[in-house]
């Protein structure tokens with residue numbers, strides 16, 4: 277009889293996260309950049325929680341002008357806030373999101389204070405931190421051809437996915453919006469809580485070699501950080517009047 281590893285309730289992120297904070301240095305040659313027009317401009321300081329982060333997420337953020345510090349999964353929220361980032365990324369990562377309550381607590385302490393972007397595990401942790409529930413899917417979503425509808429734009433994107441858990445859309449409190457839906461089964465593929473400048477997606481906008489349909493999610497995170505940065509400058513200027 278084949279026995280399968282049952283990872284429900286098991287913390288799998290602590291074994292794959294980095295052990296100490298470090299600045300991301302992008303060593304990708306520019307010829308690999310598929311949309312070089314996005315380089316340059318204002319730099320945004322991003323703290324990226326490493327729950328098993330994929331380098332391509334860091335490469336994509338760097339290509340949009342982000343200066344990134346990668347921190348371990350256990351890095352205290354208070355330390356992150358002291359670093360005064362423009363935004364925080366909660367990364368992808370293996371296993372059951374409900375098995376890492378310490379990470380959910382960290383997310384709870386950060387959200388509302390700086391813009392946040394969650395990818396895959398990060399999306400699930402945001403769902404839990406906002407008061408929702410996650411569940412184990414029967415087979416999960418694995419592959420590079422999952423159709424997702426962006427409910428804000430109406431567009432359908434073909435996405436790369438790799439997850440066994442999902443956020444239960446019906447468990448999300450008022451104000452939290454389901455922004456993306458997996459068209460194969462209607463499951464939650466993205467959410468937003470505009471009141472706290474939070475956005476997240478269940479799949480992989482950084483997919484390499486592709487599809488690249490979802491790369492715009494990085495641009496939207498940049499726009500979110502920019503909006504908050506501009507607003508805080510305006511508020512600071514007004515406080516002198």
Ligand SMILES: NC(=O)CC[C@H](N)C(=O)O
Nearest residue numbers: 368369371396397440441
């Ligand atoms: N790629 C990921 O981040 C996986 C998400 C999650 N741990 C799951 O399997 O559902």
